Amino acid sequence: MKTDIEPTSTSAGSPPQVSARSTGRAGDKIFLGLSRGSGIALLVIMAAIAGFLAYRASIAISKDEANFLTAFEWSTGSTPMRFGIAVLAYGTVVSSIIAMVIAVPIAVGIALFISHYAPRRLATPVAYVIDLLAAVPSIVYGLWGALFLVPHLTPLYTWMDKYLGWTGVLSYQGGAARSLFTVGILLAIMILPIVTSVSREVFRQVPKMHEEAALALGATRWEVVRMSVLPFGRSGIISASMLGLGRALGETMAVATVLSPSYLINVSLLDPGGGTFAQNIASHFKEANDNGRDALIASGLVLFVITLLVNGAARMIIARRKEYSGTAA
Amino acid sequence: MAKRIDISGLTAYYGSHKAIEDISMTVEPRSVTAFIGPSGCGKSTFLRTLNRMHEVTPGGRVEGKVMLDDENLYASGVDPVSVRRTVGMVFQRPNPFPTMSIFENVAAGLKLNGSYKKSELSDVVEKSLKGANLWNEVKDRLNKPGAGLSGGQQQRLCIARAIAVAPDVLLMDEPCSALDPISTLAIEDLIGELKERFTIVIVTHNMQQAARVSDRTAFFNLAGVGQPGKLIEIDETERIFSNPSVQATEDYISGRFG
Numbered sequence: 001m002k003t004d005i006e007p008t009s010t011s012a013g014s015p016p017q018v019s020a021r022s023t024g025r026a027g028d029k030i031f032l033g034l035s036r037g038s039g040i041a042l043l044v045i046m047a048a049i050a051g052f053l054a055y056r057a058s059i060a061i062s063k064d065e066a067n068f069l070t071a072f073e074w075s076t077g078s079t080p081m082r083f084g085i086a087v088l089a090y091g092t093v094v095s096s097i098i099a100m101v102i103a104v105p106i107a108v109g110i111a112l113f114i115s116h117y118a119p120r121r122l123a124t125p126v127a128y129v130i131d132l133l134a135a136v137p138s139i140v141y142g143l144w145g146a147l148f149l150v151p152h153l154t155p156l157y158t159w160m161d162k163y164l165g166w167t168g169v170l171s172y173q174g175g176a177a178r179s180l181f182t183v184g185i186l187l188a189i190m191i192l193p194i195v196t197s198v199s200r201e202v203f204r205q206v207p208k209m210h211e212e213a214a215l216a217l218g219a220t221r222w223e224v225v226r227m228s229v230l231p232f233g234r235s236g237i238i239s240a241s242m243l244g245l246g247r248a249l250g251e252t253m254a255v256a257t258v259l260s261p262s263y264l265i266n267v268s269l270l271d272p273g274g275g276t277f278a279q280n281i282a283s284h285f286k287e288a289n290d291n292g293r294d295a296l297i298a299s300g301l302v303l304f305v306i307t308l309l310v311n312g313a314a315r316m317i318i319a320r321r322k323e324y325s326g327t328a329a
Numbered sequence: 330m331a332k333r334i335d336i337s338g339l340t341a342y343y344g345s346h347k348a349i350e351d352i353s354m355t356v357e358p359r360s361v362t363a364f365i366g367p368s369g370c371g372k373s374t375f376l377r378t379l380n381r382m383h384e385v386t387p388g389g390r391v392e393g394k395v396m397l398d399d400e401n402l403y404a405s406g407v408d409p410v411s412v413r414r415t416v417g418m419v420f421q422r423p424n425p426f427p428t429m430s431i432f433e434n435v436a437a438g439l440k441l442n443g444s445y446k447k448s449e450l451s452d453v454v455e456k457s458l459k460g461a462n463l464w465n466e467v468k469d470r471l472n473k474p475g476a477g478l479s480g481g482q483q484q485r486l487c488i489a490r491a492i493a494v495a496p497d498v499l500l501m502d503e504p505c506s507a508l509d510p511i512s513t514l515a516i517e518d519l520i521g522e523l524k525e526r527f528t529i530v531i532v533t534h535n536m537q538q539a540a541r542v543s544d545r546t547a548f549f550n551l552a553g554v555g556q557p558g559k560l561i562e563i564d565e566t567e568r569i570f571s572n573p574s575v576q577a578t579e580d581y582i583s584g585r586f587g
C-alpha cells in the first residue's frame with residue numbers, strides 16, 4: 001500500500017480522520033506481524049516434525065539387514081531387523097486403485113443424478129443422506145466390512161473365479177474373503193460419499209449459460225451433461241477423486257479390521273494376504289519396540305511421499321489444459 | 330429454410346407468476362423483427378417460448394400456440410429438443426463452450442445431429458465461420474480454444490455455431506449488450522446479411538439498433554411491477570419510429586419513460 005499518496009486526496013481531512021487512519025495502520029501492522037509470525041512458527045514446527053521423523057526413519061533403515069524397498073518381510077522384534085515395504089506399497093496402491101475404479105464412476109453418476117436429473121423433492125434427501133454417510137467413523141465401516149461384507153462377498157468371488165479365474169488376477173481359492181479386493185470395495189464405499197459431495201457441488205456450479213448453450217443447439221439432457229457439465233466439472237472431479245484417494249491411501253482401522261495380512265504379494269487379488277502402510281502401522285505399533293516403531297515411521301514416510309506424488313500428478317493434470325478451463329470465459 | 334412464425338394467445342408463467350399474457354403476432358420469414366420495451370416486460374421470456382427454452386427454467390410453463398409454418402411447436406408429441414435444432418438461439422453473453430476449440434464449437438451442433446464425415450464437417454465449419462464474418466480472423470487458429478477470442482469474436486463464434494446446423498429461425502437476446510461499439514457494428518452488419526437466409530428475431534434495449542437492423546418492430550410494455558408484459562403493437566420499423574399508432578409506443582420511443 002502506498003499510503004503516502006492518500007493525504008493529497010483528503011488533505012482537507014479533519015484531525016479525527018487522521019488518527020482513525022493511523023490506528024488502522026497500526027492494526028495492519030499488528031495483523032501483518034501476527035500472520036507472518038504464526039506462518040513462520042508453523043513452518044518451523046512442521047520442519048521440526050519432519051526432521052524428527054526422517055531422523056528416526058534413517059536410524060531404522062540403517063539397521064535394516066534386508067532391502068528396505070524390495071524385501072517381502074517385516075520382522076523388527078529381534079536383532080538383526082529385516083523389513084521392507086514392497087508388500088505394503090503394492091497393497092496400498094492396488095487397493096486404492098480398486099477403490100477409485102469402483103467409486104469414482106458411481107460417485108460421478110450419483111452426483112449428476114442429484115444435480116441434473118432428480119426432481120428437487122428427491123435430490124435434497126438423497127444429497128443429505130450422502131453427506132451423512134461421509135461423517136460415519138471409519139471403524140464403523142470396518143466392523144460392517146468384517147461382519148457383513150466379508151461373508152457376503154464369497155459367492156461373488158466364487159462367481160468371478162468361475163468366469164475370470166483364468167486371468168490369475170481374479171482367481172479365488174475359497175475361504176474368508178479378507179483380501180485386497182475386499183479392502184478395495186470397502187474403501188470404495190468409504191470414499192463414495194465425499195467424492196459424490198464434492199462432485200455434486202462442482203456440477204451445481206456449472207454456469208447456466210454453458211448449459212443453455214448446449215440446450216439451444218438441441219442437446220438432450222445427457223448431451224448437455226457431456227458437452228457442458230462434465231467438461232466444466234473435470235478439474236473438480238479430479239480434485240474430488242484426489243480427496244477420496246488421499247483417504248483410501250491412508251485409511252487405517254477399516255483396512256486393519258477387514259484384511260487378513262501377510263508379507264507376500266498374491267497374484268490373485270481375491271485371495272487373502274498382502275497389507276497396506278496404514279494397516280501395517282496400526283497392526284504393529286502397539287507391540288513394537290523402539291526399533292520397530294522407527295521402522296514403522298520409515299514406512300509412514302514412504303506413504304507420505306506416495307501421497308505427495310499422487311497430489312502433484314493431479315495438479316499437473318488439472319494445470320495441463322488450463323487454457324481450456326471453464327473459468328476463462 | 331426460413332420459416333414464418335405465427336404466435337397466437339401465448340401466455341407464459343414462472344411458477345404462479347404470469348410473465349407475459351396473451352401475445353399474438355406474426356414474424357415474417359427472411360426479415361428481422363426487433364422486440365423493444367422496458368426491462369422486465371417479458372421480451373426474453375417471450376423469445377424463449379419460441380424455441381421452447383422457457384420450459385427449461387424450473388416452474389416455466391406456456392399456454393398458447395406457436396406455429397412454425399404449419400407445425401405447432403407446442404402440439405403434444407413435439408420434442409422440444411428437435412424444436413431447438415430448427416430454432417437457433419444466440420444469448421446476451423457470448424457462451425462458447427469453454428473446453429472446446431473454435432472448430433469444435435462450430436461443429437458441436439452438427440455432432441449432436443448425427444455422424445458426419447470429417448471433410449463434410451470441415452466444409453460446414455468453414456462455411457458457417459464465413460457466414461458469421463469470422464473466418465478470416467480465425468482460420469489460422471481453428472484448434473485454439475474459443476474462449477480465447479475477444480468478446481465480439483466470441484459472439485460471432487456463437488452465431489456461427491447456431492447457423493452451422495442450418496436452422497429455420499435465429500433468435501437473439503440482446504446479442505450486443507455485452508460488446509463494444511465496433512463489435513456491435515460487426516454483428517449488426519452480420520444480421521443484415523443473415524436475414525437473406527433466416528428468419529431473425531432480435532431483442533434489444535437499444536432503440537437505435539432496432540431502427541438500424543430491423544424490418545419490423547414489436548413494442549412490449551407492462552402495466553406495473555408484478556403485472557404480466559403485453560404486446561402493445563407491432564408494425565414496420567419505420568412506422569413504429571416515425572408514427573406509431575399507440576401513444577405508449579411514442580412515449581417510449583421519444584424517451585418519455587423507460
Ligand SMILES: Nc1ncnc2c1ncn2[C@@H]1O[C@H](COP(=O)(O)OP(=O)(O)O)[C@@H](O)[C@H]1O
Nearest residue numbers: 343346348367368369370371372373374375386
Ligand atoms: N428465471 C425466472 N424466474 C422467475 N421469474 C422470472 C425469471 N426470469 C424472468 N422472470 C420474470 O419475468 C418477467 C419478465 O422478465 P424478462 O423476460 O427477463 O424481461 P426482459 O427480457 O424484457 O427484461 C419479469 O417480471 C421477471 O422478474
Ligand SMILES: [Mg+2]
Nearest residue numbers: 372373374502
Ligand atoms: Mg431480457
